[in-house]
Amino acid sequence: MHILVCIKQVPDSAQIRVHPVTNTIMRQGVPAIVNPYDLVALEEALRLKDRTSARVTVLTMGPPQAESALRKALSFGADEAILLTDRAFAGADTLATSYALAAAIRKIRDDMPVDLVFTGKQTIDGDTAQVGPGIATRLGMQLLTYVSRIDRVDLERGEITVQRRAEGGVQVLRTRLPAVITVLEGINEMRFATMPDMFRAARYGLTVWDREAAGIGDVTKIGLKGSPTVVSRVFAPTPRAQKAEIIQTQSEQPDDLVATLLAKMFTKHPPLRAAICPRAVQRT
Amino acid sequence: MTQAPPSSKPAGRRKAELDPRFTSYKGVFVFIEHNAGAIHPVSFELLGEGRKLADKLGVELAGVVLAESDGAAEAFCAEAFFHGADLCYSATHPALAHYRNQPYTQTLTDIVNRHQPEILLLGATTMGRDLAGSVATTLQTGLTADCTGLAIDPDNRSLAATRPTFGGTLLCTILTLNYRPQMATVRPRVMGLPERDTSRHGRIIAEHPDLIEQDIVTKLLEFIPDERRDEANLAFADIIVAGGRGLKRPDNFRLVWDLADALGAEVGATRPVVQAGWVTADRQIGQSGKTVRPKLYIAAGISGAVQHRVGMEGADVIVAINPDPDAPIFDFATYGIVANAMQILPAMTAAFRQHTAAMKKAV
Structure with missing residues (x-):
């Protein structure tokens, strides 16, 4: 079995700050990490590898620095890594991104058929969750998003059974391989990299493809040109007009503070009185 | 998965003329999502918001209902009318009983190609985001994910879709200039619910999805409802x-x-x-x-x-x-x-x- 895992290098969004005057993102010093959702997908692929001796290839599209994301994936146990990098890919929206990735995956499967494509449910920088569906649609592969569990892979019949998070419950779905699976967060814990894998990852000779090497002839389908969406404005959220009214009492005792708060709140916002309806049963 | 970087020129003025093959695209469509016999509240929120957009553009607001049977679809269409839709496209087929990507993508794509809306909105739910991603790729058009604000750009009548980016640190407004329909998924609970007016009516246009269960590769074995x-x-x-x-x-x-x-x-x-x-x-x-x-x-x-x-x-x-x-x-x-x-x-x-x-x- 051959599993392809699509990953993305992203800025650690928890550490992004906005310049208070210019309203632009201050990128300096923000560490680049592997999109955490993609690591959940990678671990799921590696678990299948443990069980079935599958081959795991990681693929990323990004600037040359994205190489470090691939080496990270190799250190966890991925077998092969391919970097798709070209200035022509810059400024791609999700439609143009899935075009380029689908082209690369076609080329990969010329070498060795791909049974499963795994990726995270979304990235933490774009948050779109659109590239997985895009890849599946372009390659004519079955799509299973928000997968919380892989129940069974039946290679002889070429089938996979998974649990998929849906509104109000979980769908148990069976489909035919090859399939694209986007993996829900929190379903596994990433393993630790082993020493030998870390050494191998550091020495590994990455495959690097530019546009031509990936077999992409039509430049109108990639990068900014291939993107139907354009960003017209970027801005910081408007702050709420007023700051909080800080509750103060002479004693600063919790009971007094709370009593003052309740008195104010119920006077200024009478509907809150009716909203309160305590549960009879106490939790243990 | 990055969005295009902001250009120095306001994007709206780059090209005001729409490609001739898209000039016939008119109207605002809202995908009506339902689970276990009930419409997802986000669909009502979208009808409320879609009504405003349609009024601003001077076009009709349509609900798109995909359901197992005519009976179920009729009830959903009636609710869509109560919440602001002028008409509903109703596609019914036993294969649409539960959400699956392939039959839903095919049916919704066909409806869009046949009736050519300028705007198509879906809820940013697990269903809406799965479906929207596939439909937009099939149609080769722009899709803006998980929006928190929708408006019409006064310069070019485009949908201006605003969404948080970089983990919510910033907001960005995204336009789909030269492709139709303009698609967006909208985050639940961001827009208010419109008034439910049971005196409202609308027209139902029956669609006949060309689906054969044997051709649908993915099968639902079981649905485990949340406790x-x-x-x-x-x-x-x-x-x-x-x-x-x-x-x-x-x-x-x-x-x-x-x-x-x-x-x-x-x-x-x-x-x-x-x-x-x-x-x-x-x-x-x-x-x-x-x-x-x-x-x-x-x-x-x-x-x-x-x-x-x-x-x-x-x-x-x-x-x-x-x-x-x-x-x-x-x-x-x-x-x-x-x-x-x-x-x-x-x-x-x-x-x-x-x-x-x-x-x-x-x-």
Whole structure:
């Protein structure tokens, strides 16, 4: 079995700050990490590898620095890594991104058929969750998003059974391989990299493809040109007009503070009185 | 997965003329999502918002209903009319009984190609995002994910879709200039619900999806409904008590549960607390969690990072408890108590219990 895992290098969004005057993102010093959702997908692929001796290839599209994301994936146990990098890919929206990735995956499967494509449910920088569906649609592969569990892979019949998070419950779905699976967060814990894998990852000779090497002839389908969406404005959220009214009492005792708060709140916002309806049963 | 970088010129003026093959695209379509016989509230929110867009453009608002049978579809169409739709496209087929990507993508794509809307909106749910991604790729058009604001650009009549980016740190407005339809998924609970007016009617246009069950590769073996008992219903809670890292230790989170019990409230949490495993992921509020609009939001030991803020600033009243007087949460909360949440929460629980006991006596 051959599993392809699509990953993305992203800025650690928890550490992004906005310049208070210019309203632009201050990128300096923000560490680049592997999109955490993609690591959940990678671990799921590696678990299948443990069980079935599958081959795991990681693929990323990004600037040359994205190489470090691939080496990270190799250190966890991925077998092969391919970097798709070209200035022509810059400024791609999700439609143009899935075009380029689908082209690369076609080329990969010329070498060795791909049974499963795994990726995270979304990235933490774009948050779109659109590239997985895009890849599946372009390659004519079955799509299973928000997968919380892989129940069974039946290679002889070429089938996979998974649990998929849906509104109000979980769908148990069976489909035919090859399939694209986007993996829900929190379903596994990433393993630790082993020493030998870390050494191998550091020495590994990455495959690097530019546009031509990936077999992409039509430049109108990639990068900014291939993107139907354009960003017209970027801005910081408007702050709420007023700051909080800080509750103060002479004693600063919790009971007094709370009593003052309740008195104010119920006077200024009478509907809150009716909203309160305590549960009879106490939790243990 | 990055969006295109902002250009120096306002994108709207780059090309005002729409490609001739798209000039016939008219009207606003809303995909009506339903689960277990009930329409998802986000579809009503979209009808309310879609009505405004359609009125501004001077076009019709249509609901798109995909269902198992005509009977089920009719009830959904009627609800769509009550909430603002002028007409509904109703596609019925036994293969559409449960959501599956392939038959839904095929049916919705066919309806779009046949009836050519300029705007197509879906809820940013697990169904809407799965479906929208496939439909937009099939149609080769632009799709803006998880929007929190929709408007019509006055310069070129384009859909201006605003969404949080970089984990909610910034907002960006995205246009799809030369492709149709302009597609967007919209985050639940961000838009208000429109009035339900049962005197409203509309036309139903029957669609006949060309589906054969044998050709659909993916089969639903089972649907396991969530257990109601412990499921967090944050999106529609009137009161939410939420805890953050300021509570220091997982056992202190019990104080949040106690206060929630005293108020009949739901319990929410920030991402770090969920990641630390203090509470389950379905209780996470913020950019990568849920968006809530309660009447009262009590934030205990939460600093108010923008990633959390985007999910809860729609609350009517926000009470913040934090020992740091400079914590960003005090910039947008209604009331603040500068103190340790571990001391304030038990006092609050007692005070609210006393309050409800007094109310009961008064009745």
